[in-house]
Amino acid sequence: MRWISCTIVLLAAAAAAAAQAPPAPAARFAVVLDAAHGGDDPGGRINDPAGKPEPEKASTLALSVRLRSLLAARGISVVTTRESDATVALDRRAEIANHAAAQACISLHASQTGSGIRLYVSSLPPADPARFLPWKTAQAAWVTRSLALAGVLNSALLHAGFTVNLGRASLPAVDSMTCPAVAIEIAPEHASNHAQSAALDDPAYQARVAQALAAALLEWRTEDRQP
């Protein structure tokens, strides 16, 4: 009888302590920025306003650096797949993203063709999360969250006045990422008369894109922390 009463008292004390304990700190919100290409892989060719071709790898790195600064200033932890003109294998990019356990993985691309901004989510069919996932289709368990992230990015970019196209594609690095992942391809901006109104290497254009993406990721963090 004495043992039973002691147990009840201990359980009651534990319950009271649990009720009074401060709320657990919010999980670290991290974003992975993957500046596509680099080093031996120049990517596509981008023409500057003078017509001189520049490699895609330079545009993606410039945008990654700019976006990283904006996110860090807003208290978001940022992991980048490259900080310089270095060759990073596609599998290594996915490894970096998966080790970061990030809440958003953004793969940055640039293209001279078309206009505006394209958002791509993996074309893998959604699958249930599992403890072990096939490397080439690991993103399948995250596709639903990736689509939600693409929706938030789309809203922010449209709000900032960009032309946005959404699509599904099979991308080797993104398909192996275990995080909400979206590939973003930025093309020059064209006016309604099809004349180019903003080049890819225009700092003002890149700043507008980076600010819109940063606003979207802040919104995503808010949604992520809601119960």
Place this chain on the structure above:
Amino acid sequence: MISRFQTILFAILLLASAIMGVALWQLREHAHQRLLAGEDSAPTQAPAVAPSQQATLLVASDADNTLLSQVQSLPLPQDPGAQARVILGKLLDLYAAPDAAHPVPGGANSIAQVFLLPAPAANSAATPSAADKDNPTGPQLAVVNLTGAFVATHPSGLETEDLTLLSICATLHANLPRVTQVRFLVDGQTRATLAGHADLTRTYLTAGSVPQP
């Protein structure tokens, strides 16, 4: 000392060589006479021109990331694989035109071959079963062999590469509805990406090949 046997063998070989030499000389003379006579061995009947048929092309547009259906009248061969090659060749001719909405150099010669095989079931191994091979109405896997020159000159970019592959898949499915899966080779070999972005190692399903705007 040369044995009798070796002497006989030598004589036989010498005789055989002489006979073959005479035979070759006569064949050469016959060929020469035929040339001089102006003998024309070219076919006297022109090859039959295949009748024109309607083909549906799903043409990509970079401006709005869409595929637009376009019906063309083309002389199509009877063999489905050759038919697929002609249709895809026409599609790539449109992309090589100066005012193309999805500019890609190369044209019709960029498709080396198209092979049509029984499609493996989605949840089975890559090798189709015996039942699949015998089924004349079953789903098919199209293996599109692109030329290295086409891939080398294809513009690099997520959208442009994806649209090229999607338009090929959608065009194949529109004209050969049994084609449900498509794989790509470059000069007969597997390749990681088309031009740095779109995955060429996976099997594309034609059911989802038309992107939503």
